[in-house]
Amino acid sequence: MMARRRGDKIGQSARARGLSYNQRLERTKLKSDFVNERNLSLLTDLYELTMCASYFEHGMFEPATFDLFIRKTPHVRAYFIFAGLEEALFYLKNIKFESDQLEYLRKQGFKKEFLDYLRSFKFEGDVYSVREGTITFSDEPMMRVTAPLPQAQLIETFLLNAVNLQTTIATKASRVVYAAEGRTIVDFSLRRTQGTDAGMKVARASYIAGCSGTSNVLAGKVYGIPVFGTMAHSYVQSYEKEIQSFRAFTESFPNKTTLLIDTYNTLNGAKKAALVAKELEKRGHRLGGVRLDSGDLVGLSKKVRKILDENNLKYVRIFASGNLDEYRIQEMLKRKARIDAFGVGTAMGTSSDYPYVDIVYKLSEVFKDGKFVPAMKLSKNKVTLPGRKQIFRIMKRGKYVKDVIGLDNERIEGKPLLTPVMKKGMIVYDRPSLKEIREYTLKNLSELPEKYRQLRDAPKYPVELSPKLKKLLKESLQRIEMVE
Numbered sequence: 001m002m003a004r005r006r007g008d009k010i011g012q013s014a015r016a017r018g019l020s021y022n023q024r025l026e027r028t029k030l031k032s033d034f035v036n037e038r039n040l041s042l043l044t045d046l047y048e049l050t051m052c053a054s055y056f057e058h059g060m061f062e063p064a065t066f067d068l069f070i071r072k073t074p075h076v077r078a079y080f081i082f083a084g085l086e087e088a089l090f091y092l093k094n095i096k097f098e099s100d101q102l103e104y105l106r107k108q109g110f111k112k113e114f115l116d117y118l119r120s121f122k123f124e125g126d127v128y129s130v131r132e133g134t135i136t137f138s139d140e141p142m143m144r145v146t147a148p149l150p151q152a153q154l155i156e157t158f159l160l161n162a163v164n165l166q167t168t169i170a171t172k173a174s175r176v177v178y179a180a181e182g183r184t185i186v187d188f189s190l191r192r193t194q195g196t197d198a199g200m201k202v203a204r205a206s207y208i209a210g211c212s213g214t215s216n217v218l219a220g221k222v223y224g225i226p227v228f229g230t231m232a233h234s235y236v237q238s239y240e241k242e243i244q245s246f247r248a249f250t251e252s253f254p255n256k257t258t259l260l261i262d263t264y265n266t267l268n269g270a271k272k273a274a275l276v277a278k279e280l281e282k283r284g285h286r287l288g289g290v291r292l293d294s295g296d297l298v299g300l301s302k303k304v305r306k307i308l309d310e311n312n313l314k315y316v317r318i319f320a321s322g323n324l325d326e327y328r329i330q331e332m333l334k335r336k337a338r339i340d341a342f343g344v345g346t347a348m349g350t351s352s353d354y355p356y357v358d359i360v361y362k363l364s365e366v367f368k369d370g371k372f373v374p375a376m377k378l379s380k381n382k383v384t385l386p387g388r389k390q391i392f393r394i395m396k397r398g399k400y401v402k403d404v405i406g407l408d409n410e411r412i413e414g415k416p417l418l419t420p421v422m423k424k425g426m427i428v429y430d431r432p433s434l435k436e437i438r439e440y441t442l443k444n445l446s447e448l449p450e451k452y453r454q455l456r457d458a459p460k461y462p463v464e465l466s467p468k469l470k471k472l473l474k475e476s477l478q479r480i481e482m483v484e
Contacts, residue, residue, distance in 0.1 A: 040091055040094075040095065040158070041095050041096060041097050041098075041101060041121075042101055042104070043157070043158055043161070044154065044156075044157040044158060045156075045157045046108075048153060048154050048156055048157055049105070049110070049154070051153050052114075052150040052153055052154050053110055053111070053114045055149050055150045055153065056113070056114050056117050056150055057111075057113075057114070060149050060150070061148045061149065061150065062148070062149060062366065062367035062368070063125075063146055063147060063148055063149070063152075063367045063372075064146070064147070064148075064149045064152050064153075064363060064365065064366045064367065064375075065144060065145065065146045065152075065363070065364050065365040065366075065372070065388055066144070066145045066152050066153075066156070066361050066362060066363055066364065067141035067143070067144055067361070067362055067364045067384070067385075067389065068141065068142055068143040068144075068145070068159055068160070068163065068359065068360070068361045069138075069139055069140055069141050069142055069359070069360065069362075070136070070137075070138055070139075070140075070142070070167075070357050070358055070359050070360075071138065071139070071358040071359070071360050071382070072138050072358050073137065073138045073460070074354050074358075076353055076354050077171060077354060078452045078453070078454070078458035078459070078460070078461060079135050079136070079137060079171070079448060079452055079453075079461060080135070080136050080137070080167055080171045080357060081133060081134070081135060081136075081167060081170040081171045081174055081208070081209055081441060081444075081445075082130050082131075082132060082133065082134045082135075082136050082142045082163070082167055082170075083132055083133070083163070083166035083167050083169070083170040083204075083205050083208055084132070084162040084163040084164075084165070084166035084167060084201075084205075085129055085131075085132040085143075085163075085421070086132060086431065087162045087166070087201075088143070088158070088159050088162045088163065089127075089421060089422065089427055089431075091155070091158050091159075091162065092123045092125075092127065092155060092422060092425070093123070093422075093425070093426075093427060095121070095122075095123055095155070096121060096122070097118040097119060097121055102115045102118060102119060105118070117150075121151075121154075122425060123147065123151055123155065123425045124147065124148065124151065124424055124425040125145055125146055125147020125148070125151055125152060125422065125424075125425060126145070126146045126147065126420065126422060126423055126424065127143060127144070127145050127146075127420070127421050127422035128143070128144040128418040128419060128420055128421065129142065129143045129144070129418065129419070129421045130142050130143075130391070130417045130418060130419075131417075131419070131432075131437075131440060132208070132432075132437050132440075132441075133170075133208055133437045133438070133440040133441030133444060134417060134440075134444060135400070135444045135445065135447075135448055136391075137403060137461050137463050138463065139385065139405065139463060140391050140403065140405060140417075140463065141364075141389050141391065141405075141418065142163070143159065143163070144364075144388065144389070144418055145159075146388075149366075156361045159361060160359055160360070160361055163359060164356060164357055164359045165198060165201055165202075165205075166201050166204070166205040167205075167357055167359070168351045168354070168355065168356055168357050169201065169202050169205040169206060169209075169348070169349070169351055170205040170206070170208050170209040170441070171209070171351075171357075172209075172326075172347075172348055172351040172353075172354070173185075173187075173205065173206035173208075173209035173210065173211055173348055174209040174210060174441075174445060175326040175453075175455060176211075176325065176326045176329065176342075176344050176348050177209060177210035177211060178326070178445075178453050178455070179326035179327070179329040179330040179333070179455060180329055180333075180342060181333060183339065183340055183341055183342065184212045184340065184341035184342070185206075185210070185211045185212060185341070185342050185344055186211060186212060186213050186214065186215065186228045186341065186342070186343045186344070187202060187203050187206045187207070187211050187213070187214040187215065187216065187344065187345075187348065187349065188214075188215050188321060188343040188344060188345035188349075189202050189203075189206075189344070189345040189346060189348055189349020189350070190202075190203070190214075190215060190216045190349070191345070192345055192346040192349055192350060193349045193350065194350065198349075199216055199219070199349075200216070200218065200219050200222065202348075202349045203216040203219030203220075203223065203225060204219065204223050204225070204434070206348060206349075207223070207225045207434065207438060208434070208437050208438050208441050209441060210438070210441070210442055210445070211344075212226060212228075212341075213225055213226035213227055213228045214226075214227060214228070215227065215228055215229055215343070223434055224434060224435075225434070228343075230258040230259070230260055230291045230319065230343075231245075231249055231258075231259070231260050232260070233260065233263045233293075235249070235260075236260060236263040236264075237263060242263060242264060242268075242269060242272055243272040243275070243276065246259050246272055246273060246276045247276055247279070250276055250279075250280055250285075250287070254280060254283065254285040255285055255286070255288075256286070256288035256289075257287060257288055258288050258289040258290065258291050258317075258319055259273045259276070259287065259289075259290050259291065260290075260291045260293065261273050261290045261291065261292070261304070262291075262292055262293050262294050262295060262300075266292065266295060266300050266304065267300075267303055267304070267307065269290075270290060270303075270304040270307045270308065271307055273287065273290045273316075274307055274308060274311040274313055274316075277308075277311070277313050277316060278311065278313075286315060286316075287313070287316050288316070288317065289316055289317035289318060289319045289340070289341070290304060290308070290316060290317075290318055290319065291318075291319040291320070291321060291343075292304065292318065292319070292320045292321075292322075292339075293320075293321050293322045294322055297320050297322070297332060297337060297339065298332050298335045298336070298337040301318050301320065301337045301338040301339045302336070302337070302338050304318055304338070305318060305338035317340040317341060318338060318339050318340050318341075319339070319340065319341045319342070319343065320332075320337075320339045320341070320342050320343070321342065321343035321344075321345070323345075323346065323347070324342055324343070324344045324345075324347065325344065325347035325348065325352070325353070326455055327455060329342055329344075330455060362377060362384045363375045363377075363384075364376070364384065364385065364386055364387060364388065364389070365386065365387055365388055372388070374386030374387040374472055374475075374476050375476075376473070376476050376477075376480070378477075378480065385405065385465070385469065385473065386472055386473060386476040387407055387408075387469065387472050387476075388407065388408040388409075389405055389406065389407060389408060389418075389469065390405075390406055390407065390408045390410070390412075390416050390417075390418050391403055391404075391405055391416065391417040391418060392404040392405075392406055392412040392413070392414035392415065392416055392417070392466075393414050393415045393417055394413055394414040394415075395414070395415070395447065398447060399447055399448075399449050400447055400448055400449060400452075400461070401462075402461070402462040402463065402464060403461070403462070403463045403464070404463075404464050404465070404466050405463065405464070405465055405466065405469060406465075406466030406468060406469050407466065407468050407469055407472065410466055410468050410469075412466055
């Protein structure tokens with residue numbers, strides 16, 4: 001009652017101002033907080049802006065280099081799949097501050113001179129990055145940014161945000177795909193992801209990592225990812241008889257329908273699905289599959305497979321869903337489950353066992369007295385590597401052997417992984433399609449030795465420091481100790 005009275009008062013107030021009905025209705029609507037292209041420049045932590053304001057006030061516009069890397073590997077991960085580069089580059093190319101944003105910052109206490117600087121802000125730096133879909137390991141600089149100090153500082157939060165989620169999900173999804181041993185994996189996570197933005201990125205990142213598609217229709221349209229869907233228990237329940245729901249659905253979608261058979265009794269549901277499948281055959285169509293969503297999936301899959309095969313329906317696939325992750329899938333297949341495809345939702349879409357990566361963006365060199373000077377951090381358990389660096393990947397017979405982190409100008413055996421993607425604020429590489437990124441990712445995974453892909457107790461992949469980087473590290477420590 002109180003809500004209605006409040007709404008009436010709003011309507012009365014609007015009418016008193018002479019607004020039309022549609023205008024009054026618009027005033028009472030909830031406003032969307034969706035992030036869009038226009039306001040991404042404020043998608044940052046406040047301290048990035050306050051540091052930039054101080055740099056500006058003190059004339060600190062010299063170039064600096066920052067490294068984006070993952071600080072440590074958790075025991076439940078042996079590698080990471082780098083993802084999020086496409087979004088990062090879009091942001092860097094398009095970042096700008098508009099009048100309403102500058103007015104907001106003015107109200108937060110920023111000075112007019114700094115706001116005038118932001119009014120014409122444009123990222124003009126150089127960015128080196130590993131390709132999206134590259135396998136990476138702890139302490140390796142996945143991205144390297146060299147730009148005037150205020151610019152390099154301001155972009156920190158967005159880059160970390162973009163790479164963190166997509167790298168986390170791509171890595172998790174690759175483990176789920178590995179556990180399935182070549183069987184189909186479909187992203188079912190949209191209803192459990194942390195918001196609309198995450199739902200889109202999860203669909204993209206999991207597809208890159210080897211999933212066959214997603215239930216997310218918008219992601220299918222935007223990214224060109226195959227979309228999959230079956231039916232809900234509510235659909236079956238809405239009919240008086242289970243078989244009526246099967247017949248009605250296959251009448252609407254006669255080609256490749258997957259029927260959900262566990263609403264009441266799974267084995268009875270399988271027998272009814274077999275009957276409907278034979279009816280479809282008479283009409284020149286084929287049932288695509290049946291879905292199991294509860295109970296003993298291993299035992300039920302074997303019994304359902306037998307029912308289907310006894311009806312000469314070997315082509316009908318068994319699809320399983322229901323709180324699945326890589327560990328459950330691996331265990332079910334060890335027990336000889338007769339499952340052809342899996343829908344994986346919450347555990348993959350939230351990376352439930354490790355929902356983030358310890359990703360950081362740290363200063364590695366500053367420009368002083370006409371030259372770049374290495375910089376490093378000495379905080380306990382957070383020591384960083386100084387200087388402008390490169391990753392060199394050493395392979396033998398088509399498999400990774402080890403990585404070496406060296407200085408950018410070193411000549412080291414192995415393939416350098418960091419390549420230029422932006423020069424002076426302009427994108428300078430051929431942006432691959434999502435399909436090409438996926439193919440590159442799967443190739444990378446095939447080159448990673450099997451022991452590092454184990455779901456449990458995988459050994460640590462060898463990442464070494466080059467002799468010159470070790471020397472620079474020692475010299476930098478001595479220089480900092482002298483200054484301190």
